[in-house]
Amino acid sequence: MTELLSVQNLSVGFGRGKAIKPIVDGVTFTLDAGETLAIVGESGSGKSVTALSINRLIDYSGGRITTGRIDLSLADGKKLDLATLDTGRMERIRGSEIGMIFQEPMTSLNPVLT
Ligand SMILES: Nc1ncnc2c1ncn2[C@@H]1O[C@H](COP(=O)(O)OP(=O)(O)O)[C@@H](O)[C@H]1O
């Protein structure tokens, strides 16, 4: 199948400069179109931070991607490394090429609530 997402050696930390605290260390996986991937791990192991890094929402809670690539195949077939994308381009990708259903499905999936 065609590769939709390729995450290679993704590391993420919180803080700035030398005070940066590593949280996610060298995560690598690929996801094909139509495939479902479950990331399983104990509470606090970095599952949410990994997911929030892929769509770069981690930028808004003090997180920083320190290593790695996040190659997303776009609808037009081109590939884009989201790990280094600027804020403006990332805003256009979010919602059109990539989205997220947040935890708490009763509120996240309720079409009546906005
Ligand atoms: N905004 C943040 N600032 C600092 N540390 C954070 C932040 N968000 C998460 N962390 C820390 O990152 C680690 C991984 O958290 P998380 O990805 O939420 O785990 P989980 O696997 O349960 O989803 C935890 O130690 C958590 O305290």
Ligand SMILES: [Mg+2]
């Ligand atoms: Mg979580």
